[in-house]
Amino acid sequence: MANSTYIKRVSINGWVMLILLTLLLLISLLTVFKAPTYHLWLLAIAASEFPLIFSGITGLLLIACIWLQKYQLICIIIGFLALGFFLSPVVRAYTVAAAVKTEFNSAFGQGSTIIKGDNSQPAFSFFKLFKHSSKSVAYKTLVYDDAEKLTLDYYPAQFGGKRPCIIVVHGGSWSSGDSRQLPELNSYLAAEGYHVASINYRLAPQYQAPLALDDVNQAFAYLRRNAGQLHIDINNFVLLGRSAGAQIALLSAYSQHQHGLKGVINFYGPADMVWGYSKPANKLVMDSRAVMERYLGGTYNAMPDKYFKSSPIEFVNQHTVPTLSIHGDNDVLVSPIHSQKLDVKLQQYGVKHFYLNLPWATHGFDYNINGPGGQLSTYVVERFINVVCRH
Incomplete structure (x- = not known):
């Protein structure tokens, strides 16, 4: 009975993790694509100009994925995609900086x-x-x-x-x-x-x-x-x-x-x-x-x-x-x-x-x-x- 409860809790956490990482991936896309609404434009400023905050949150969730038994692979894939997008302004900033001088x-x-x-x-x-x-x-x-x-x-x-x-x-x-x-x-x-x-x-x-x-x-x-x-x-x-x-x-x-x-x-x-x-x-x-x-x-x-x-x-x-x-x-x-x-x-x-x-x-x-x-x-x-x- 206790083991069944544990498996159910892990399954629920897997769903929660999947939802959270999917939301972060959608937010991270604002660093690449134009915001379609006013409030998403405000979020785009935060995502592209405070990249360490969003990257840090994504990284912590990726670490937590180690303990998942369900949806682990898809969560890791989504998490790394989001992390890549969140860090992309940093990479592109170095590219611009290399030429600006x-x-x-x-x-x-x-x-x-x-x-x-x-x-x-x-x-x-x-x-x-x-x-x-x-x-x-x-x-x-x-x-x-x-x-x-x-x-x-x-x-x-x-x-x-x-x-x-x-x-x-x-x-x-x-x-x-x-x-x-x-x-x-x-x-x-x-x-x-x-x-x-x-x-x-x-x-x-x-x-x-x-x-x-x-x-x-x-x-x-x-x-x-x-x-x-x-x-x-x-x-x-x-x-x-x-x-x-x-x-x-x-x-x-x-x-x-x-x-x-x-x-x-x-x-x-x-x-x-x-x-x-x-x-x-x-x-x-x-x-x-x-x-x-x-x-x-x-x-x-x-x-x-x-x-x-x-x-x-x-x-x-x-x-x-x-x-x-x-x-x-x-x-x-x-x-x-x-x-x-x-x-x-x-x-x-x-x-x-x-x-x-x-x-x-x-x-x-x-x-x-x-x-x-x-x-x-x-x-x-x-x-x-x-x-x-x-x-």
Whole structure:
């Protein structure tokens, strides 16, 4: 009787193990295939940028398979498949890292990847996956537009003297988000000797384009007026934007001709609003047409000229500032074709630029600054700022 109960318990555990490992395998596929729904997109960020957590869980279940009497072989096969997929971003990150230094040097000149005379820092390290985020740098919130009550979070450089300033424009479909979004990179750059001003701007649908562009102009003006007390080198600004904020940053950089602006960094932004409207995202992930209509005030058919004037790609010319674009192939909110098209246009006009393509990554991959996408993007961001601001 006792032996029968034991066999039944082992059989039940076999079923449970089979179900758990199958679920992990399905999750692991998000590191290879695009997420079909909004919530699975969020899970895809976790699966691809926190690979050690999911690999560790899978590994523990594989070890437990040793004691299974039923479904052992199928559980082991499924478990190893899931483990392989979960670790695939790490393997592919090493592949990208092996080429990025050479390609970046080719784009910006030999030695462009060297920071402070140190050429030893790798673009990606497996051991850094275990590391927690860098120590936070204390910021202060400043009002940069009294009329609109707009604020920015100012992270002072941790080196003395006048330093370059990075202006960060947050994402959020032009209708949400704020200056506190993904602050780890702000602290990292401040620790490396750059001031960072992460700005808030007026949001849709209450405020529509081009008001956000005006807000960026106001931020520039405020930082210039107060450059003395903030210790800013007004000849060395860089714009950085994520997603919708990248569209604003690119458009500002390409159309506003800001004095002292040395470059712009585009994290997975919509560079071609006309093309983007014609090829919307999967509605189960995001209704991208509705998002654009709230921001621009109507459909493309109703106001094609406004979509055209909101497309950064249309303003590229031979005088365009150096550009860094970073995009994941599995992005389901903003297609990587935006960055690919921008890359081609910049090349046509001979603009110095670099496009970091991350084959496994989805939208928001830089949520974990020490993940595969976070490490590689931070590596090229720091080097891009260094090379454009040192002249």
